[in-house]
Amino acid sequence: MEALEYEVEDAMVAEPDDLDIRFLGPVSVRHNGVELAVGSARRGAVFSVLALQANHAVSRERLIAAVWGEKPPHSARGNVYTYVSELRQMLEPARGRWAAGQRLTSHSGNYGLYLPECTVDVYRFDALRDKSRRHRADGDRQAELFVLTQALGMWRGEALQGVPGPYAEAQRLRLTELRIATEERRAGTLIELSRHDEAIAELRTLVETYPARENSHALLMTALQAAGRRSEALTVYERISTLLRERTGTEPGAALRALHSRIVSTGRQVSPPPSPRRISPAFVGRDAELRLLRKAVADVRAGRGEGIWLKGTPGMGKSTLLTTALRNAAPTGYRLGWGVGDELARHISLGVLLECLESAFADQDQDLVEQLLAVVGAARAGANSDTEHRVVSIVRRAAADGPLILVLDDLESADDDTLRIWAALHRLTGDLPLLLIGASRPAAGDHRLDALRGMHPHEVQLYGLSPAEAATLVRMVAPEPPDPRTLHRLITAAGGSPYYLRRLAATPWPGPEATGGPPAEIVAAVGERLDPFAEETRQVLRAVAFLDAGPTTGDGRAGCTIHEVAAVTGRPVEDLLHTLASARDAGLLADTGQRLTLRHPIVGRVLREGTPATLRVMLHRSFAEKIATAGSAPERVVAQLLAGPAPLDGWPGHWLDQHVEELGVRAPGLAVAVLQRARAEYNLDHGRRITLTAWLARLLFRSNRNAIAEAGWVANRTDDVVLAAEMGWIVAVTRVRLEQSAAAAEVVRTVLSGHRAPDRWLTRFRGLLDEIRPKLPDGRGDSTAGIA
Structure with a gap:
């Protein structure tokens, strides 16, 4: 009934x-x-x-x-x-x-x-999952099991089966993860109801399907141990240990190893906490942070509590660092709780805190778990006005019984009630063996985390890996040792991010000169970091990526200004600053004062090269014109023309003709690059091509480079006698620099015999001839005497 x-x-x-x-x-x-x-x-x-x-x-x-x-x-x-x-x-x-x-x-x-x-x-599946949590909070395991069974019964195969596109793929991954978590929750409920054989049968299927999932293995070990099949439970542990070592070179995570130790030493029935995120197969650097965390663990074992707040932009390795530091922190009798915030948890009152505390108490303090669930259930029903006091009291009793470590990862995605009580728990660390470790992205713009500021003796900011550390990580991850040039390119592209370093090292991607666009794995990695942002924010970030492209400008700085972004997007500066606030807070944009630049160059490259080539050229040309009209420095405009590479006919050629002299002073390297392009474009107006090539010859000459071809080309085509004389001078002096005295004398003879150059140029050529006569071979000096 x-x-x-x-x-x-x-x-x-x-x-x-x-x-x-x-x-x-x-x-x-x-x-x-x-x-x-x-x-x-x-x-x-x-x-x-x-x-x-x-x-x-x-x-x-x-x-x-x-x-x-x-x-x-x-x-x-x-x-x-x-x-x-x-x-x-x-x-x-x-x-x-x-x-x-x-x-x-x-x-x-x-x-x-x-x-x-x-x-x-x-949506119905999500509603049933939420309903199961309410039954759990009420202590009704039978009702919880029934609702979880209903939720799983809605599945008819792979989610969105056969539906193409990146959105469908992301949803498939999300929903599959929820399905697995629901299956694990149902199996855990079966264990709690002493229906061990059913749980074992379902969990064996689960671990065969997902052989590296530690939480499923932990539940299977628990069910086998509870059913009196201790040796089988230990065999399950050995199997996953072997698999992880062979596939990733790692050991099982702290929670699974602690469960194994308890089964070996006591043989009693236990319920494991959800396993923390498993250690990455490659971990380098962070020595100071590791020492701090491990000292905090030693201190709490000795009876001294404290709080640590670990901050870092997404991909800096906060979770990996925590797992590495705590991997040996859970011996028998020691309790470790771990909760992780996400967008779903943010909307569930006390969801993350409940996950953390439940995982800490489940194996030894089932009565505390029941009390906690009762408090949370009452709070969600609006029937409890002193939730904070009651939760703090539960944690106080637990810490009084022995050392307790609580970890909340991705704090910025926790619900408001969890954050409020997490702040209140810090009052206990001065008197009890309680270590509270929070991890979040930089919290400068997140006012929800204001209550936590100043409560931690240690607020640790994770920055990018050093070049040496990054090189070590790449060599550990890459399937083949990269050559020095490739290694430097990967390190530069990742901007110190372990997340991007791992993916770049594992996925070959030729340099920027290659065609074909970024690999799907790299696009997915960048997309994962950009997905949380609103569409308008991603569009502005794309504009920043395009404006940040091209050769380094004359001042040697990367990035663009907010006024340039306003010029190309047509949006007010105040509106743009508001739109980009979330990207700044997340650390996606580097803090460089008045300039905007993407912290990790790989993001900009994916945003640019993921755009069709024809559209990319059009955008760079359009951006060049818009920032020129807005008054940007000429080197900024040229950087856009070169990044396209945009054709120089029409507006670009006219603009370059007007600004080439200023550009040559401010950024001679960029000027040479764009002028070399101009000389090679036959669709340019003939007169303009001569003018720009003449400037190319001047700039090459000033930098002591060989300008013979460029100057000679102009001299042979111009009707301007002054320009022809100047170009002849550049050819002759370049010949002298190259110790080609006879060839230089021949140029001088040609100019002087033509009698077309202005008198001031003829005087200069005669002086040059006097300088080179002693260097001419025997018999050649007399041949120029009449000309002089």
């Missing part, structure tokens, strides 16, 4: 009004029980994006990127229009041709699918 009540209740919650949309397997849409044809794979991808963001507007650009990625075909915009029209007809067949859509709307380049969330199985 009890099961029937659950079934009726959930049916009332989950049934949609007339649509049933399923993504937990092949995409399926039913209307009043009748299957609708979603259509082609791409049309299904468009529908998936809109349905999984139901009741929110999705811009056309975001929709295109979600379905086709960074390199959409030219037909993408038209295809989206067609797909939306067809989907609207599918969802609302009775709608008139010209009538506005009710479910699927479009307005100002935005699309929205409006329907009850319970219509989509993904």
